[in-house]
Amino acid sequence: MIAIVDYGLGNLRAFSNVYRRLDVPHCLADTPAKLAQSTRIILPGVGSFDYAMSKLNGSGMRETLESMVLERRVPVLGVCVGMQMLADSSEEGVGKGLGWIPGRVRRFPVHDGGASRKYPLPHMGWNNVIVDREAALLSGLDAGARFYFLHSYYYECADSRWSLASSEYILKFSCVIGRENIYGVQCHPEKSHRDGIELLKNFASV
Amino acid sequence: MNMLIPRIIPVLLVSKKGLVKTVQFKESKYVGDPINAVRIFNEQEADELAVLDIDATVEGREPDYRMIENLASECRMPLCYGGGIKTIAQAIKILGLGVEKVAFGSAAVDSPELMKGLSGQVGRQSVVVVIDAKKKFWGGGYDCYTHNGRKNRGISPFDLAKVAEDHGAGEVVVNSIDKDGMMTGYDLELIHNVRSQVNIPVTALGGAGSLDDLGRLISREQIIGAAAGSLFVFKGKYRAVLINYPSREDKRRLVAGIA
Numbered sequence: 001m002i003a004i005v006d007y008g009l010g011n012l013r014a015f016s017n018v019y020r021r022l023d024v025p026h027c028l029a030d031t032p033a034k035l036a037q038s039t040r041i042i043l044p045g046v047g048s049f050d051y052a053m054s055k056l057n058g059s060g061m062r063e064t065l066e067s068m069v070l071e072r073r074v075p076v077l078g079v080c081v082g083m084q085m086l087a088d089s090s091e092e093g094v095g096k097g098l099g100w101i102p103g104r105v106r107r108f109p110v111h112d113g114g115a116s117r118k119y120p121l122p123h124m125g126w127n128n129v130i131v132d133r134e135a136a137l138l139s140g141l142d143a144g145a146r147f148y149f150l151h152s153y154y155y156e157c158a159d160s161r162w163s164l165a166s167s168e169y170i171l172k173f174s175c176v177i178g179r180e181n182i183y184g185v186q187c188h189p190e191k192s193h194r195d196g197i198e199l200l201k202n203f204a205s206v
Numbered sequence: 207m208n209m210l211i212p213r214i215i216p217v218l219l220v221s222k223k224g225l226v227k228t229v230q231f232k233e234s235k236y237v238g239d240p241i242n243a244v245r246i247f248n249e250q251e252a253d254e255l256a257v258l259d260i261d262a263t264v265e266g267r268e269p270d271y272r273m274i275e276n277l278a279s280e281c282r283m284p285l286c287y288g289g290g291i292k293t294i295a296q297a298i299k300i301l302g303l304g305v306e307k308v309a310f311g312s313a314a315v316d317s318p319e320l321m322k323g324l325s326g327q328v329g330r331q332s333v334v335v336v337i338d339a340k341k342k343f344w345g346g347g348y349d350c351y352t353h354n355g356r357k358n359r360g361i362s363p364f365d366l367a368k369v370a371e372d373h374g375a376g377e378v379v380v381n382s383i384d385k386d387g388m389m390t391g392y393d394l395e396l397i398h399n400v401r402s403q404v405n406i407p408v409t410a411l412g413g414a415g416s417l418d419d420l421g422r423l424i425s426r427e428q429i430i431g432a433a434a435g436s437l438f439v440f441k442g443k444y445r446a447v448l449i450n451y452p453s454r455e456d457k458r459r460l461v462a463g464i465a
Contacts, residue, residue: 013279013304046301047329081329110405120407120429122331122376126211126253146211148253148284150306150331152376169210191284191306193251 002204003029003038007059009052010044010082014190018197024204032064040204041065041074044190045081049105049153050093052081069100073181076100077137077203083177083184084155092153101179102158108170122152123169129187129195135164135178136206137199145195147175147187155186211461212424214452215433217256217411218243220289223273226260227435229387231338231355234260237439237447240273244280247438250451254284256309256379256433258336262290263312264354269300278304288336294324301328309334309379312352315359315366318373325374330406333377335370339363339396340383348396355383363396364403371404378404379433382412389415389436392423401427409433417452421460 004015006028019026029035043065045052056062068074078086087097090105097105108121126146131138147167154173157163165176167187175186183203189196218240219226225243226234240257247255257277262269269290278285281304288309291297297308313320314335325333338355339348350359350366361369367378380400382393390413397410409431410423420432441448452460 011304011306014282017279017282046306046332047327051327118428120405122407123210124331124377124407125213125429125431128211150284152330188284188306191282193282 001038002026002040002042003035004042004044005035005056005061005065006030007056007061009055010046010079011190012044014188015042015044015200018190018200019204022197022201022204024201029061030059032061035061035064035068038068039074041068041076042203043076043078043082043085045079045083045085047081048092049081049084049090049097050095052085053093053095053097056085066098069182075181075203075206076183078182078184079190080151080186080188083186084153086177086182086184087155090153100182101162101177101184103162103177104156104158105153106156107153119170123149125149126192127167127169127187129165129167129175131165132163132174133161135176137178137183137202138165138176139202140198141195147185147189147192147195149175149187151186155184210429211253211457212429213253213409213431214420214457215254215256215409215431216243216247216252216438216451217258217433217435219435220257220259220273221261223270225439227387227439228260231383231386233387238449240277241280243439243449244277246449247451248280248282251454252283252451254286254431255281256286256288258309259287259289260354263352264356269296271299271303274300274305275303286334288334292320294320294327297324298328301332307332307334307377309336310375311336311338312357314370314375315350315352315361318369321370321373321375325376330374330376333375334379335366335375335377336379336381337363337366337370337400338381338383351383363400367400367403367408371406375406377407377409377431379409379411379431385413387436388413389440391415391419394423394426397423397430398426401430407431411435417456417460424460
């Protein structure tokens with residue numbers, strides 16, 4: 001059973017739609033009890049870093065989530081801001097992240113004049129994802145894999161070994177990260193057609 | 207090659223629960239069922255989809271949450287909804303129905319502070335401003351209109367784009383009323399001048415009649431959203447209704463042609 005953490009943020013329905021079509025058992029978890037029954041966890045998220053962390057902290061599920069991920073080693077996939085929350089901190093806010101994959105969330109550099117006219121922010125749209133290292137989560141994705149992005153901040157891993165795939169916009173950044181049972185994707189697999197479905201299918205069996 | 211791929215976005219207008227297409231914001235023609243159109247764009251793997259309820263503001267009513275929920279649960283690509291949103295609570299409710307972005311038209315002119323409050327909570331990336339611009343009858347320049355092109359707001363699209371950016375919008379859709387439904391090409395000057403005002407993504411709407419029109423826009427602006435209504439719901443010079451979208455191969459050619 002894949003639990004999609006329902007702490008009031010993120011497009012939960014998009015994930016359940018994908019898993020319904022794939023015929024993979026899933027549920028929306030809005031209580032520690034529901035969360036505790038799962039064997040895989042998706043942590044979605046949109047909005048600002050501090051707001052998302054405060055919603056998660058106020059959901060009553062954080063303790064259960066931590067014990068499942070850090071002690072029972074249940075695979076977890078953070079998506080978009082859900083991925084950024086895996087970091088220690090973010091330049092977008094002042095609060096602390098979960099710190100499960102050490103790193104810092106940075107703002108894309110903004111230049112005056114020409115360059116930022118050329119590269120507007122947020123980074124919005126479909127971009128190529130280049131696999132950095134082999135991982136079960138990325139199995140079946142070829143060099144032309146494209147995912148939908150919508151963000152102004154990116155994850156800077158403390159250790160480059162945790163970067164599983166990268167993308168490029170203004171600079172090269174990690175868009176899929178993984179450390180043991182903990183994964184994060186900056187892009188939106190739930191809205192990325194066939195490549196996104198592939199990734200979510202892979203997550204159901206990592 | 208690693209680069210951001212230009213977004214090609216069908217825009218669906220909803221009126222009286224049906225899908226319609228207008229010409230210069232008038233002559234609204236029924237072209238089908240919105241859910242059916244979403245299903246076809248799913249199959250075609252469209253980059254994004256925008257749904258605009260063109261009655262809501264004019265009728266002074268709330269967004270049709272039931273319809274939005276139905277569309278969102280069917281839609282497998284990023285979805286933007288616009289029409290009749292006047293409060294932060296309404297916008298948050300809509301985002302909770304499974305929509306990625308909410309678009310403001312008249313509210314962006316009336317109460318730009320609303321967008322600031324909203325983007326503080328949900329993030330800039332989910333806040334879109336749609337600018338309906340029309341050439342001035344006398345002299346040069348443009349005015350912004352709301353209420354389906356009926357109310358001249360006396361502000362230029364370039365100023366409104368700047369207001370939108372300064373108040374937390376993450377995207378501006380610039381729609382040419384003069385070009386709407388004409389299928390003779392985008393108003394490239396209008397789009398270029400809006401694009402040069404802001405550092406947030408800009409999406410062009412109004413006038414696209416062929417993939418070449420999209421190509422011309424993309425080659426000039428590079429990172430731009432290319433949105434269209436008529437192009438993706440009509441086929442041929444007699445405007446037979448046929449929901450369509452460029453294939454992956456077509457899109458590759460379109461982007462390769464500009465590199």
